[in-house]
Amino acid sequence: MPDRVRVRAMMPPGHLRTPSYLRGKTGVIERELGPFPNPEQLAYRQPAGKQPLYRVRFTMGEIWGDAAERPEDTVDAEIYGHWLERL
Amino acid sequence: MPHDHHDHGTPHSHEGMSPSGHPYRADNDTALTYWQVMEIAMRELLIEKGVTTSAEVQAQIDVMDSRSPANGAAVIARAWTDPDFRQRLLENASDASREMGFDIGPLQLIAVENTADTHNVIVCTLCSCYPRNLLGLPPDWYKSRAYRSRLVKTPRAVLGEFGLNLPDSTTIRVHDSTADMRYIVLPARPAGTDDLTEEQLARLVTRDSMIGTGLPRTPE
Numbered sequence: 001m002p003d004r005v006r007v008r009a010m011m012p013p014g015h016l017r018t019p020s021y022l023r024g025k026t027g028v029i030e031r032e033l034g035p036f037p038n039p040e041q042l043a044y045r046q047p048a049g050k051q052p053l054y055r056v057r058f059t060m061g062e063i064w065g066d067a068a069e070r071p072e073d074t075v076d077a078e079i080y081g082h083w084l085e086r087l
Numbered sequence: 088m089p090h091d092h093h094d095h096g097t098p099h100s101h102e103g104m105s106p107s108g109h110p111y112r113a114d115n116d117t118a119l120t121y122w123q124v125m126e127i128a129m130r131e132l133l134i135e136k137g138v139t140t141s142a143e144v145q146a147q148i149d150v151m152d153s154r155s156p157a158n159g160a161a162v163i164a165r166a167w168t169d170p171d172f173r174q175r176l177l178e179n180a181s182d183a184s185r186e187m188g189f190d191i192g193p194l195q196l197i198a199v200e201n202t203a204d205t206h207n208v209i210v211c212t213l214c215s216c217y218p219r220n221l222l223g224l225p226p227d228w229y230k231s232r233a234y235r236s237r238l239v240k241t242p243r244a245v246l247g248e249f250g251l252n253l254p255d256s257t258t259i260r261v262h263d264s265t266a267d268m269r270y271i272v273l274p275a276r277p278a279g280t281d282d283l284t285e286e287q288l289a290r291l292v293t294r295d296s297m298i299g300t301g302l303p304r305t306p307e
Contacts, residue, residue, distance in 0.1 A: 017266045019212050021239065033195075036267045053266055060240075069243045073259040078266035 002028040004087040005056060007079060015043035018083045022075075026087065027058035030076055038080060052081040150190075151224070158189055159221040159271055160292035163303075164285045166198075167276040180271060184221060191220050199262060200273040201299075206253055208246065208299030209262045209270040210238045216264035218271050222294060229298065239263060249300045272299040280306055 009024035017039050033055060037048035056079045061071025105111055119127070133139045162184055166173040176183040180196035196218060199207040211217065212235045217225040228234050238245050242259045246252070253259065262270045274296040280288060283306065295301030 017213060019263065019265060021212070033268065039266070055268070057260075064240055067240070069241055070255060070259070073242060073261070075239050075261045075263055077263040078268055080266065 002030075004028055005054070005079075005084040006087055007056070008083050008085060014040055016040060018079055019077065021063060022056075022058060022077055022079070025058050025062055027056040027062065030055040030057045033078065036080070038082075053078055054081065054084065055079075056084070151219070154219060154221070154223040156222050156292075156294035156297065157289070158223075159218070159294075159297045160289040162187060162189070162221060162271075163273060163292045163297065164289035166273055167280075167288055168285045173273070176273065189221060194218070194220050195268050196221070196271060197262075197268050198271050198273045199260065201275045203275075204256060205258050205260060206299065207260045207262060207270075207272045208238065208242060209264060209272065210235055211264040212236065212239055213265055216269060218269040218297075221271055222297060226294070246300060249295065251301060272297050274303050277303050277305045 004026060005028070006026045007018065007022050007024060011020075011023070031054070033053040035050035036053045038051045039048075041048040055076050057074050057076045059071055060068035060073045060075065063075060103110060130144065134141060134144075162176065165187060166176050172183060172186075175186070176198045177200060180198040181191050181194060183198075184191050184196060199209075201207055210229075215225060215230040217229060219225070234245065239261055242261050243253065246259075264270055274292070276288070277291060280291070283291075287306075291304040291306065293301055293303060296303045
């Protein structure tokens with residue numbers, strides 16, 4: 001059973017690599033990618049702590065609800081660990 | 088629009104048109120933008136201070152221009168003909184590409200495989216991330232807001248506009264390159280290609296089939 005996670009629905013200012021359309025959405029971890037420098041600090045030349053990066057798979061039904069063309073189709077995206085809460 | 092003279096319906100002037108009937112393209116006499124000025128200033132300073140040279144800048148441009156979808160096509164054709172390589176490609180596409188001699192740099196590449204019931208397609212909704220080391224420069228539409236915003240919501244409609252209509256029984260997996268990975272689609276080997284060599288197979292692999300907005304050509 002793959003780990004279920006929810007993307008935090010926060011809207012902080014600055015350079016982010018978490019697309020708005022996935023915030024607050026629930027998916028499953030497709031694979032773990034290892035630690036990567038946090039782009040939110042890297043973008044401003046601040047010392048960037050490493051964050052674990054995950055590929056998370058979302059269904060179109062979860063993202064778009066009734067507007068999905070085919071709810072079982074999926075979007076996979078890379079999301080940093082501090083944006084995810086385990087369910 | 089170029090047109091034949093015998094089917095003219097309404098009188099109109101060809102003044103300002105080239106002999107082929109197209110308007111002449113205006114010279115770019117407008118002022119440089121802020122960022123163009125900044126790029127030139129930075130480049131000239133780096134050269135003046137001896138950090139780089141014009142020849143080095145040009146050599147790097149040549150490297151970027153020399154990359155083309157033929158690189159990716161060679162990788163795909165190898166995967167179609169060598170099951171062990173295919174396995175290595177799916178496990179670590181960067182290392183598998185390096186094994187073939189391609190300069191991948193620090194790029195972290197993931198290959199996603201099309202199967203009988205799954206079709207993969209790549210996008211970068213946040214900017215324009217693209218596997219340049221294997222495919223060269225991205226097409227303009229890949230960077231357009233329309234492709235980036237629509238593919239994650241209505242991939243079937245978008246693929247239909249590319250002439251690719253997938254049955255409902257096929258699951259579409261969109262891959263949004265949001266962070267440190269880049270993606271390449273490993274398309275399914277076309278039927279009727281059992282007798283082809285690796286080089287012949289590579290010629291069937293189109294750029295769009297590695298983005299996922301198309302399928303490989305079928306042999307003639």
